Amino acid sequence: MKKSDVLVIGSNMIDLMTYIKRMPVAGETVEADDFSMGFGGKGANQAVAAARLGAQVSFISMVGNDSFGEQQLANFKAANIDVSGVGVGHKNSGAAPIFVDPTADNRILIVKGANSELTPAVLDEHLDMIRNTKLIVLQQEIPLETNYHAIDLANRYGVPVLLNPAPANKQLDMEHVRRVDFFSPNETELATLTGLPTESMDEISRAAQRLVDMGVKNVLVTIGSRGVLWVSATTSQLIDAVRVDAVDTTGAGDSFIGSFANYYAQGETVPKALRHANEYAAITVTRRGTQKSYPTAEEVAAMYQPS
Numbered sequence: 635m636k637k638s639d640v641l642v643i644g645s646n647m648i649d650l651m652t653y654i655k656r657m658p659v660a661g662e663t664v665e666a667d668d669f670s671m672g673f674g675g676k677g678a679n680q681a682v683a684a685a686r687l688g689a690q691v692s693f694i695s696m697v698g699n700d701s702f703g704e705q706q707l708a709n710f711k712a713a714n715i716d717v718s719g720v721g722v723g724h725k726n727s728g729a730a731p732i733f734v735d736p737t738a739d740n741r742i743l744i745v746k747g748a749n750s751e752l753t754p755a756v757l758d759e760h761l762d763m764i765r766n767t768k769l770i771v772l773q774q775e776i777p778l779e780t781n782y783h784a785i786d787l788a789n790r791y792g793v794p795v796l797l798n799p800a801p802a803n804k805q806l807d808m809e810h811v812r813r814v815d816f817f818s819p820n821e822t823e824l825a826t827l828t829g830l831p832t833e834s835m836d837e838i839s840r841a842a843q844r845l846v847d848m849g850v851k852n853v854l855v856t857i858g859s860r861g862v863l864w865v866s867a868t869t870s871q872l873i874d875a876v877r878v879d880a881v882d883t884t885g886a887g888d889s890f891i892g893s894f895a896n897y898y899a900q901g902e903t904v905p906k907a908l909r910h911a912n913e914y915a916a917i918t919v920t921r922r923g924t925q926k927s928y929p930t931a932e933e934v935a936a937m938y939q940p941s
């Protein structure tokens with residue numbers, strides 16, 4: 635089997651994007667400005683971002699037993715993603731009603747549907763795929779036990795793992811987190827997991843250091859417009875974000891993770907991969923939608939110097 639650059643194990647959702655002026659209160663109906671449907675789900679978003687940049691991407695995921703499931707499969711194939719690890723579940727496809735306000739912030743609900751059928755046993759059907767990749771990327775819209783099993787298998791085969799703990803889950807067992815190579819929460823997820831405040835840079839730094847003290851190898855805290863803080867036993871450095879006028883931040887974190895995975899798997903150093911991932915995510919927030927907003931390698935090259 636040919637080795638992939640990146641194997642994403644995770645979710646896919648149909649995004650129901652609604653652009654609002656304000657959220658209604660209970661019992662109220664409010665007219666919204668715009669609506670569009672798109673392909674989303676944190677796992678699928680990360681896979682598509684890496685693939686748009688030219689990485690050989692494999693995906694292990696479960697689509698629903700409905701027309702959305704068929705559309706998801708067609709979308710992965712169009713992105714040149716290896717779909718031999720994508721199964722069809724018994725439940726409906728995962729869906730995510732998303733509300734984006736005029737400040738470009740979003741509020742997201744997720745209905746996991748078939749994503750909850752991505753059990754540890756499914757991974758055992760794809761051991762070759764897991765063995766033959768440069769980097770495995772995980773998030774948390776599938777059962778936690780499946781992620782734990784993925785980490786076990788990756789450790790057994792000596793494959794590095796990046797875990798993006800989104801959405802935050804207090805049940806996440808730090809014993810497993812210690813065995814991944816990159817752990818990338820945003821500042822809210824960092825606060826949930828450590829129980830520490832993460833308002834100021836000093837607080838974020840202290841909370842990330844707490845994880846490193848617990849044995850986590852590389853903590854990459856994404857801090858929105860402030861950039862990304864990389865903390866390990868030997869370094870603590872902030873890689874500044876690129877300043878842009880954001881219109882929709884939905885899926886920006888996933889684009890960061892997917893593009894970082896691509897650059898790292900292609901052999902970039904961690905700080906360089908982080909800088910390029912910041913650039914990639916910056917482009918996505920200037921456009922509406924999740925995967926719709928993800929640029930290709932050519933679009934990125936037209937905007938930023940390769941260095």
Ligand code: RIB
Pocket residue numbers: 647648649673674675676679729730742744775884885886887888924
């Ligand atoms: O991170 C953004 C994603 O979260 C959306 O695509 C939505 O599907 C949810 O998974």
